[in-house]
Structures are given as C-alpha cells and as structure tokens.
Amino acid sequence: MSDGEFGKPVILAVGDVLMADDREKLLRDAGLAVDHVADGASALAFAQKQVPQVWLVGEKLPDMDGVALLRALRERNLPHTALIALKNEGEASASRVRGAYDFLIEPVSRLKLVTALRNARERAMLHAAVEDLSPDMGPAGYFGFIGRSVAMRSVYRMMESVAGSRATVFITGERGTGKVVCANAIHKAGPRSDAPFVCVDCTSVPKDKLDAAIFGYLPELDIETEFGAGGAIARANGGTLFIREICALDPELQEKILRFLQTGRHVPFGTVNDARFLDDDVDVRVICDTDRDPMQEVMSGRFRQDLFYRLHVLPIHLPALREREGDAVEIAARTLREEAAEAGKHFRNLTPEARAAIAAYDWPGNVRELHSVIHEAVGTHDGEFLSLDMLPAFINSAVRSEDPESPRDAANAKVAEAAQGQEAQSAEEGGREEDEAGALTVDIGITLADMERNFIEATIDACDGSLPRAAKILGVSPSTLYRKRDTWMSGR
Structure with missing residues (x-):
C-alpha cells in the first residue's frame, strides 16, 4: 500500500531526531512520508488537526521531556498510532519509555531506523484494519481456539488481519496460552493454507543439530533430523515456517536466521559460501513465538536487537486464561464432551459447583493445564455430569482458601x-x-x-x-x- 492511501504525513518526527545522518532524506528515499515539528507543544497542536500513523519522539525536547510527550499522546488514546522513542546510550531504561510501542538507542543505524518505522507503520495499519472488522466475528472461537471473551475476540480479529500478509508474525504469551494454535490458525486462514506448515521447536531439538534441522545439511555429513537433509526451511517452501521459542537460539544461529530473513537464501549446515546454494531462494512466511519477554532478552544482550526488529513486525500477544473472562468454563465444557466421546464415557456437561470452581481458579498453566485436568477427570470418572469432587483437590482448596463461602452464597x-x-x-x-x-x-x-x-x-x-x-x-x-x-x- 502506498503512503497516500492513508493520508500524509504517515510519520511525524518531534525534536531534532532527523538531524543526524540526513535521516529525513533517508526515510523519504525508503518510501516513508515524513513531517516534523520542533517541540512537544507543536506536536500536541498537530495532533488536534491530524493523527499520524507513527510518532518518532526524541528523548529531550526544547519544552518538555520526550517521555512526557509520549505519555500525553498515550492518554489521548489516539487511533491507529505507534509511538517510538529515541534514547541515548547509557540511559536505556525501559521504564522511562513506558507507553511507547518501541524504543531505539542512539546511535541508530540507517537500516534499523527504517525497519523500526516500517514495522510501526504496518502495526498501525493493522490496528486500523482490526477496528474495521465486524465486532461479531468469531463469537465462540476461531480455528481451534475456544472462547468468546472480549480479550480473545480482539486476538481473533488480529489473527484474521495478519493472515493475508507475508510479514513476519511474533507471538508472545505465557506457556499454555495456545501459541501453536495461533500460528496454525494464521496459516490456515491465509493464502498459504494448502502449502506446508513446518514447526521447529528450538528447545526440543538438540543444540548440535538445530542448525542442520533448520537450514538442512549436506547428505555426506550423515546428520539425522526429522526434516531430512533439506531442513525445515526447504520443507516449508511455499508455506509457513513456525520457529518455536525463538529466544532460545544461540548467537550464531540468530545471525544465520537474520541473514536468511534479509536475503531469502539459506546455506546448509557445514557449508561456507558454497556456490551451489547462493541462488537457492525460497518463499517462506515466518512465524515465531516465545514464552519470554523479548524486549527483556534484547536489553540483556541475549537476543540480537536487529533480529528482533526483523521478526517483530506483526506482534500478537495471547492473554492468560485468568484474563479471559468466562472462557475457562466454556473450554472445560467443550473439552469434556470431546474427551468423553473419545474415551467412550457418558459426560455431557459440568455441574454448577464444578463450573464455579473452574471459573474461580487462576489456572497458572493456562489452557494446557485446564485440558490436562479435564483429561484426568474423564479418565478416572464417569457419569452424566462432571461434579466438583471429580476435580483435583488443589482446585477445590484454592477456591476455598480464597473465599470460605461459595461465590453464589x-x-x-x-x-x-x-x-x-x-x-x-x-x-x-x-x-x-x-x-x-x-x-x-x-x-x-x-x-x-x-x-x-x-x-x-x-x-x-x-x-x-x-x-x-x-x-x-x-x-x-x-x-x-x-x-x-x-x-x-x-x-x-
């Protein structure tokens, strides 16, 4: 899409952030429409008339602190905007840029700046598209997800929007929230649904085989992986490559993944600039996930910042089950019927007391823990209704310790x-x-x-x-x- 489809300017720079390295020309040459104002007051006045898609705000402004401006913009709840803060090295405290979608530490390379702004712009465009979708979409679930909470409806809309894009998706969330289901749903809802969906788990493949598993290897090396000599990238050609727990990659593999994302070419394990592979382009849509806080991994030095910017184009965060009001009971009831049918049991619903306990429990293991509890209950009991005494004791005790009376009483x-x-x-x-x-x-x-x-x-x-x-x-x-x-x- 061109910048003109969304009105100009797309990016508003505040302060002297464009002064270094002739950045204004750099952004315009990269196809990013940009305008700038000198100080915070001018920025707030600008916002009264026109809302840019992206704000690029310097740390120090002539009339106020840049973070104070970000806070003021965030409080105004401006539609379809992403806020980026530029900070000086040595004062890169994440708490000081809270409210920003992203922050960059000066000096910022030309590539990193352009990539971050493009990612921010695409995110803003994505949120605009999400709000245009029907609010009734996905009333009970979406491609394997169960639940109709407000939090999950927002996720369904986001997944629907990103499915048709070729941009990289970065999925975050606690363990057991359904990141694999999310990646599968994005693949199935998009134009690549008939092509391969290949998943590589960076925590389950031995470290000495992970390079070969992802990029392939020469047959004469006699390395066995589940993806064969071609590797996961080759097997996913035309489809989707899902890299699980991307933050677990060691630095060398992070660099190799970055080169692949930049060039579209992959060099098998054990080869260096082998001419046979220099033109071996593949068409792969990349989705990745992590249980960790990726920004914290970047700030700690464990994860490359440039790779993060390449991957974090379309972020999706999955809420914990305790944040999905009403979904736990619905998931439990559906899982109960499915498990009962598979096991030849007679369960068809939950008793009111069991529903209340499931709704009140925090589920630290999220949906995965809930599935496990129902699976165990169906395996050891039978009847028409799953009752409270069929659930594990820790659920009952947790509910009782929180409220000695029943919620209803x-x-x-x-x-x-x-x-x-x-x-x-x-x-x-x-x-x-x-x-x-x-x-x-x-x-x-x-x-x-x-x-x-x-x-x-x-x-x-x-x-x-x-x-x-x-x-x-x-x-x-x-x-x-x-x-x-x-x-x-x-x-x-």
Missing part, C-alpha cells in the same frame, strides 16, 4: 443485605410488595425488562462492581452482562 448474602437496608425507604414510598423472604422488593407494574435490569445491577453492586463475579452468581457469561450494559447505556 456470599454474593447472595450481600444482595440481601443491600436490599434489607432499603426496606424502610421502600415501605414509605408505598405501592410495593415484598417477597416471602423479605430479601428483595419489587415495584408493582414494573416491566419484566426493568425488573431484570434492576436485579442484575443490584447483583453487580453487591459484587463491588465486578461483572465476572456477578455473572457467576447469575449463571451467565460475563459477556452477556457486558452486552446488556452496553444496550442500557445506548438506550436501545
């Missing part, structure tokens, strides 16, 4: 307490009748819809405003309450 008590506190006022107003327990009052003549709204809002209030906790009591998904609230607020 505790919150119902708070609803009753709040309702009883209003009895005197309700009696004075008249026209009201109490239920037999005296725990809730109802207006005569109120519509069913208004009664539902009042009860839901009272439950939410009793849960200190927590929609997920209220959803557990009401026996619905948190997303149901979010949708109802949106409807009430919009007056529909």
